[in-house]
Amino acid sequence: MIEVLLFAQLQEEAGKDKILLDIKEITVKEIKQTLQTQFHLSQIEESMVAVNESYALEGDVIQPGDIVAIIPPVSGG
Amino acid sequence: MIEVLLFAQLQEEAGKDKILLDIKEITVKEIKQTLQTQFHLSQIEESMVAVNESYALEGDVIQPGDIVAIIPPVSGG
Amino acid sequence: MSVMNRYHRQMLFQGIGQEGQAQLLSKQVLIIGCGALGSSSAEMLTRAGVGEITIIDRDYVEWTNLQRQHLFTEEDVYQQTPKAIAAARKLKKINSDINIHPVVIDATAENLASYVQHADVVIDATDNFDTRFLINDLAHKCRKPWIFGACVGSSGMTFTIIPGQTPCLDCLLKVTPMFGATCDAVGVIGPAVQMVVTHQTTEALKLLIDAKEKINSKLIIFDLWNNHYQTIDVSRAKRPNCSSCGEEPTYPSLSYHGRTKTEVLCGRNTVQIRGKQYSLELLESKLADYGEVKVNPFLVSVDIDEKRLVFFQDGRTFVHGTNSIEDAKKLYYQIVG
């Protein structure tokens, strides 16, 4: 299982703050596409991704057991 | 290595907020005694202990790699 | 102006919405203590639109408060305004739609009971463990959720205690600590206060709108200066035989025996406090920060400003130099926490 945490406006779009994906291995780029397809997240392309509290690049591989945070641009203040 | 985080007044007494102990295995009760002897922490007896973010009992065994938090009674408000 | 407009951004937040806002406006919160934690909690809940807020505090505003206690100004110090009153005046200017009840009393088992009974949520903003254990017992007796919070230095902790569900303060600490670190002894920075209040307020909002599944079940401990933040699973700490939250509770803080008692010793300019029995050795080392300490096998004494405190082995403390129970207790809790 890969645990995906959604922050801010992405929660509203997905209707939840946490998603469990039953996937073996997936790149950051691919997980963005998967989430985009399944949950129609409008800003996933512009979102930062962190895997296990570390900034991730598009080609990084996510393993089962990893915790992924999807952090969209937030501008309120 | 066992990583011990000290909070609040214990930091002042120990002169640091983090202690690394090169110990194989140790119980919660024993680690309290060890810290007491080495750093003269006045309130370690009354402190809560958490191992890997879980409340620990005196007999629990701490392993290398564990993160231990020592939380003394704090009363300010 | 429309009430709805005022809370527009909060109603837009999906977790609260219009329904949640209506609930907030119909609820009562009791804030015990109006120092750093209490004044900020009161401000945030007032802005959020909680319908009724009762604030209990025995103290007045002083210079050393201004560094971290929100709502208070220099004028409050010059006027020596009681904290609950000073807070209420500011809060009414912020939100005239809700009811603020300032209560200037020293919280005791007797006078606190009816306030706890009428509250939907109780917020701990006290500065000593005696009052916290009193709250713990009263909250369990009345089946009310309460939100523990405390801070010193750059550290703090908070935990939401729900009767019949979570461990209670007694479960967590097992014994009443001899001393809790106080801001008077170790100091404190404003952000440590705000961090505790931020979590307490969030949990209060969840409790008030009955968002049960969102309540944080973990104890939070942090240190902002050293960049630590832990969320601790404390479910193991719950004891079925706990005297406050167990199967046959005795509520020890509410019994005559368990209480800290005070009396003015007539004609002696002295207040006697009868509380916990402290180890004289531990006292000796603690008191060294405050002034010259004298010790003999029966007592420890220290001079602080114009007052002298004498701690006896049997749990009695004399505060010489005052006839005011409030002043005496204040000094006493500054030291023992």
Added chain:
Amino acid sequence: MSVMNRYHRQMLFQGIGQEGQAQLLSKQVLIIGCGALGSSSAEMLTRAGVGEITIIDRDYVEWTNLQRQHLFTEEDVYQQTPKAIAAARKLKKINSDINIHPVVIDATAENLASYVQHADVVIDATDNFDTRFLINDLAHKCRKPWIFGACVGSSGMTFTIIPGQTPCLDCLLKVTPMFGATCDAVGVIGPAVQMVVTHQTTEALKLLIDAKEKINSKLIIFDLWNNHYQTIDVSRAKRPNCSSCGEEPTYPSLSYHGRTKTEVLCGRNTVQIRGKQYSLELLESKLADYGEVKVNPFLVSVDIDEKRLVFFQDGRTFVHGTNSIEDAKKLYYQIVG
């Protein structure tokens, strides 16, 4: 009264002490924006005794602000007091020993430069990415640390950006986001604001007293309602060829081309804003929350209250129904963030 007495509890805290307090009193902080983040930052730094605090904001106090923006009262709404002025009035009552400079302007590349130049630390309390990228470029050009902060809903994030050391905002976001979520669109709760401010203030104190080894090197992201808190190591994000913090910086936000430009269209009761080029499709879905949206292949328009916004494909936006650049920009940033 003795200044030392006022800061006693903060000087007792070992991390600051007497020396640290003296340093705070000699330093300058620039707070850009005085909404929710800015008003609370200003209050905490004022109480902590930072010697000079400059607060820049173009806006005035409104009803919807009171739910989360500290310092402001109902009276400020009735008077439509500019936020920076309203804040400064309250702050002077809290601490008359320090200097507060309220500045009521719309921040631009020109007028912001000298303020950044004179500050020891810059705090981001803005509500839009245009100004944040402006701060990012100016801070790197002037080699000043700045503390990014933002929040919506129950979430927020903050990161301390130190030129020559950490990644910058441009490194983190790679592209300027099309839209940042705003409180006007998604709502916000007070604790989310305070959580960001708590971290920003702590980092500001560390920077001001030069406690370098204590600076939090991680980006903090949290969600209070859902009980998430992560500290993210972003060191990998730093790009040597970054146009703001890289080896050959061009500071794109400071160039004429990179700036958002505004002009009043004479006699048309309309303001033109020339900014980023937005995807009309994305705009269409975003704008649906605000009112009826009309679309054709060249533009998207929406009516909001008495105004009409028209977004063109080339990055121009018309705000019909006003001659005020301030009003037009405010509405524009409420939507695009």
